[in-house]
Amino acid sequence: CAVIPTMSMVAWGIVADRFHSQKRVWLITKVVSTSVLLTLALPWVYSSFLRILGVSVVAQLFVSSGILDAFTLDLLGQENKIMYGRYRLYSSVSWGIGSIIMGWMTDHYGFEPNFIMFALLGFLMVALVGTKVPDTSHNHTHTIGSDTTDGSIIELVMLALRPRVFIFLLEVIVMGAGMATVERLLFLYLINDLEASTLLCGLSVGINVLFELPIFWYASKIMAVLGHDGMFILAMTCFVVRVYGYTLLEPSTKWFILLLEVMHGVTFACFWVVSTDISKVLVHQTQGAMWRTAIPSS
Numbered sequence: 001c002a003v004i005p006t007m008s009m010v011a012w013g014i015v016a017d018r019f020h021s022q023k024r025v026w027l028i029t030k031v032v033s034t035s036v037l038l039t040l041a042l043p044w045v046y047s048s049f050l051r052i053l054g055v056s057v058v059a060q061l062f063v064s065s066g067i068l069d070a071f072t073l074d075l076l077g078q079e080n081k082i083m084y085g086r087y088r089l090y091s092s093v094s095w096g097i098g099s100i101i102m103g104w105m106t107d108h109y110g111f112e113p114n115f116i117m118f119a120l121l122g123f124l125m126v127a128l129v130g131t132k133v134p135d136t137s138h139n140h141t142h143t144i145g146s147d148t149t150d151g152s153i154i155e156l157v158m159l160a161l162r163p164r165v166f167i168f169l170l171e172v173i174v175m176g177a178g179m180a181t182v183e184r185l186l187f188l189y190l191i192n193d194l195e196a197s198t199l200l201c202g203l204s205v206g207i208n209v210l211f212e213l214p215i216f217w218y219a220s221k222i223m224a225v226l227g228h229d230g231m232f233i234l235a236m237t238c239f240v241v242r243v244y245g246y247t248l249l250e251p252s253t254k255w256f257i258l259l260l261e262v263m264h265g266v267t268f269a270c271f272w273v274v275s276t277d278i279s280k281v282l283v284h285q286t287q288g289a290m291w292r293t294a295i296p297s298s
Contacts, residue, residue, distance in 0.1 A: 008060060008063050009063055009064055010066075012025055012029055012066075012067065013064070013066055013070065014291075014293075016067055016293040017291055021135070023133055023135050024135075026068060026071075029062040029064040030126055031126055033059045034123065034126075036055055038118070038119055040055055041112065041115040071293075073283075083220070084277075085217065085220075086216060089217060092213060093213070095205065096206040096208075096210065098117075099205035099209075100205070100206045102114050102198075104199050156294060159282065159295075171232060175232075186204070187201045190204070193251075194251050194254040195251045196254050196257070200257070204258060204261045207258045207262060211262050211265030212268055212269040215269035215273065216273065219273045228274050228277070235267045235268075236267075238263035238266045239263070239267045242264055242267070276296060279295050279296040280296070
């Protein structure tokens, strides 16, 4: 399941670029993925592992969160792209607060209320994007039949095969795979092996988000000092130390997970800022900046 959204985000990014409809593609995929995931609340679904797996796979096929990131980068333009972090941090804030609240709710009222919250917030987001976000950014103008914005999949592939770009993509794949593995298994490890509460799981997310915020806010200054390579090295180092720290935990020391999650905040923010900054540069190396959604989505 971790591989599927990697491919689906790129695919939906290509569709959005081809049809010049970032907003419409995101709205359709968000409604479908949210609706599919809500079926997990049905006893007929959650009583069977195969049905749970099927629902998860289908939902992952409609993941297109990279479209909103690409849209934000497009609005900011080449000169202000480094300010992206100051917008992205609000997503981290909501993620951290939501995780703490959902952890507390699960401990006190069971898991079912989370589905209600997920549905309300998911469709609220759809309503806000549908009514408040413009169909296209002011930086994206397109005339049907114009050669200036005509691109091809071959151009996208050739860009990816450039040595420096290929190495960058390998770094992203390795880091992305490592982070995805931890994110999907950490809560199981905490609850099953360390006997932690779901509140502690939520607090662990809140702590890592807390340390993402200053990095997102001061991204331009940090990048000016460390550069792309320095921020990548810092992200990877923190990730290795954090994961090794997990192996030292026991039920009696499970609360030390909060200290380890500080490093996850550094890893995620540094990795995200560098990836989006490089993606914006790569967009403008394609003909007419055609792949302004597909490249950041990768």
